[in-house]
Amino acid sequence: MHIGIVGPISFADIAYLLPDASERAAKEMQGSSLLISLIDELLNLGYQVSAFTTEPGLDPNAAEFVLTRHGQFSLYQVPLRRKGFRSDRGLHGRMLDLFALERRCLLKAIQASGVDILHAHWTYEFAWAAQNSNIPVLITCHDAPWQILRLMPDLYRLGRLLMAHRVLMRAQYLSAVSPYIVEKISWMHRASMAVIPNPLPADLFTAAAAEKKEIIIGMIINNWSRLKNAAVGMTALSALKQIRPDISVHLYGPGMGQGEAAWQWAEEHDCLDSFDFFGAQPYQAIKDAIKNFTILLHPSLEESFGMTLAEAMAVGVPVVAGKNSGAVPWVVEEAGILVDVQSADEVLKALLYLLSDKEKYQYCADAGLKRARNCFSVQAVTKQYIEQYKKIAGFK
Structure with missing residues (x-):
């Protein structure tokens, strides 16, 4: 099974898996450590893994994605506009089109990868792009967008809420990192949802x-x-x-x-x-x-x-x-x-x-x-995720 992980990944955190990284690989993104733990464990278990992330260090006017590969692991980086609303490198802010450029580039990278199953993290641009690929996808909900907007009321968080609403209304398979998230987003979706916490590295x-x-x-x-x-x-x-x-x-x-x-x-x-x-x-x-x-x-x-x-x-x-x-x-x-x-x-x-x-x-x-x-522990959490992958993708 070839597993695709879609979410924010810092090259600095994952560089040890890519010792032959080319100079084209960008290194600005501040990623999520939990994705590194999950990727590590999947590789340890013998799975082929491709990861897809956005990267502000890439020129949004140039390459659609940059691929770095070593052994069973591949990293696809796509451009990320640095500004939410203001212009960045001649392009308007990413929230003005709900991350359309980033989603398009993510989709291109996913389609080029040959993955069997996608695991998208957060209910925004990563999940949206994964859904558009028509590849079976598990979406993990890491936050409650309405609660975030209530505590931090601004136009950017309103845009994020609109993105999450679209993603969740289309979702077939969801997981949440806590019962709190299950409760807070229950009104936003009709899918089945498993509670699987975030993994800690061994x-x-x-x-x-x-x-x-x-x-x-x-x-x-x-x-x-x-x-x-x-x-x-x-x-x-x-x-x-x-x-x-x-x-x-x-x-x-x-x-x-x-x-x-x-x-x-x-x-x-x-x-x-x-x-x-x-x-x-x-x-x-x-x-x-x-x-x-x-x-x-x-x-x-x-x-x-x-x-x-x-x-x-x-x-x-x-x-x-x-x-x-x-x-x-x-x-x-x-x-x-x-x-x-x-x-x-x-x-x-x-x-x-x-x-x-x-x-x-x-x-x-x-x-x-x-x-x-x-x-x-990453072992306990990854075991639960693999059960979901097999069920969603039809593997035994």
């Missing part, structure tokens, strides 16, 4: 017993926005530093580097010295960092799953996260303390509690590791 679990040499509170966010709620988290962490100056606070993710949004916020609030700003990092660097955390603070207001939470659980790191933040309570269960993350005082109290109660801390660490192994 190498994370080998770091679970890592000895903590210092007390580090980590916060990893995907962007500086109201949805990710980093300002409230930083307010609580700054207060924690006043009480426990021996603790280090490490900030990771886009907007969390020196001179970026988090840095500017800390400068305005006179607490720059409270934080170490690491910013966006490759996935391997993030995995290496998490295993040294003492606690992960995850202040997001809404998560469809929460990969960072599961990654922390896999290395025995308790979490403080939102009790009303979408799928977060389902993912975390007993692996940490759930609070109202809109309250910096509640966040601070939870952090102090975990730091002061060794029994509670160890209980959360053990519970998180057990849940991550049983439910989120």
Whole structure:
């Protein structure tokens, strides 16, 4: 079975699978680490895999796609316009035509690949292009577009909602990464839907017993926005530093580097010295960092799953996260303390509690590791996906 994975993939994260990559391969895309874990496991099981992704580093006026291949793995990169509405390299923004150029290029790449089954991630341009190929497709829903629009109301998210609505109304086979997503998008489709969580890479679990040499509170966010709620988290962490100056606070993710949004916020609030700003990092660097955390603070207001939470659980790191933040309570269960993350005082109290109660801390660490192994390991998740592929594509 030749499996096609359609979704956002960073060349930097997957370069180890393509040692003979040509100079034509572009390397700007910020991708999803969970797709790398899935691809890795499928290859380990002996399947042929082709991956399809958009890439802003490619000229949208030039090649329809760039193919890089090694062994059983092929990567197809297609151009991605950098702007949502404004002009980019002589072309109008991608949302003005609902990613028509990107979808057309993805379709060309898919048609050239010879895959038997497509697995499209997110309900937007990747799934739309996969549906247009007339190849059997499983679409994995990673978010609830209406909830995102409600929390981040703008024209771009409205466009994304329209795209998702079209995709979901045509969908035959769906999976969702949490029961929360099943509930939130039930009105948008008529297809059958399986709940299959996001996969964690196998190498994370080998770091679970890592000895903590210092007390580090980590916060990893995907962007500086109201949805990710980093300002409230930083307010609580700054207060924690006043009480426990021996603790280090490490900030990771886009907007969390020196001179970026988090840095500017800390400068305005006179607490720059409270934080170490690491910013966006490759996935391997993030995995290496998490295993040294003492606690992960995850202040997001809404998560469809929460990969960072599961990654922390896999290395025995308790979490403080939102009790009303979408799928977060389902993912975390007993692996940490759930609070109202809109309250910096509640966040601070939870952090102090975990730091002061060794029994509670160890209980959360053990519970998180057990849940991550049983439910989120790449082996367990990939097995479920393969069952779906065979059913959809008619393989035995």
